[in-house]
Amino acid sequence: MKKRNLKTTFVMAMTMLVFCFWSCSNSGTGKAPDGHTAQISLDWHGTYSGNLPCADCDRIETELTINEDLSYVLISSSVKGDNEYTDTLSGSFTWKGNNIRLEGIPKNARSPWFKVEEGQVKYLDMKGNEIKGELENFYILIKNGNISVEDKRWQIVEIYGRPVAGMPETHYMIFSSDEGFVSAKMNCNILRIPYKIQYEFRIRFGHGMSTLMACPDDLEQEFLQVLSEADNLSTDGKYLSLNKARMAPLARFVLTEL
Structure with a gap:
């Protein structure tokens, strides 16, 4: 009886040891968070402003506010001469690498993608790619504020x-x-x-x-x-x-x- 108990105890101990080894080994196989993404490495929350190109108006005055709680407000004003039409959208956004996708944008109405960089965001095309060409520098919104002036x-x-x-x-x-x-x-x-x-x-x-x-x-x-x-x-x-x-x-x- 005593030998049987010792054998049972030994089997249980070995089982627990194998389980512990398996758990520890697998815990190290998970991919570590990338500390170099914009979400982690940049002070990204705030308001960004700029004038986006427009095919049938003079410009689109754009202001994007992205918050730490993953909410956004996008204000777009299409300006043509003395006329101005303003559209405001709000909702949540999600991260994909250094890009964010604004949720709630009507399908095919406009691109929901922006790339977050140091002190600015870039407006991307419908597939989340950077817009290239003569006007590529006009698809940039600059972060509001001035660190040399504020909080002093x-x-x-x-x-x-x-x-x-x-x-x-x-x-x-x-x-x-x-x-x-x-x-x-x-x-x-x-x-x-x-x-x-x-x-x-x-x-x-x-x-x-x-x-x-x-x-x-x-x-x-x-x-x-x-x-x-x-x-x-x-x-x-x-x-x-x-x-x-x-x-x-x-x-x-x-x-x-x-």
């Missing part, structure tokens, strides 16, 4: 050519890349204003909100006027200027600590 505190030092005396805590502007809002203070109210930076240096501000304190001077109103006029920015990393076309800077700022 900028102290205003000049407005409409006049010096501004202030402190980083009371006379500042911060571009929040995650929220798409400027937080600012001109020695008075706390301001919160939407903005959009395209092609790194083109900028547009929207209508914002503020607290309702009575201000001691006109600086805040002048600052809001600057935001309504500015259409581009320039920076060397230390100084920031808000400009209108190629005119003299409307306002100048210096980088300070957050």
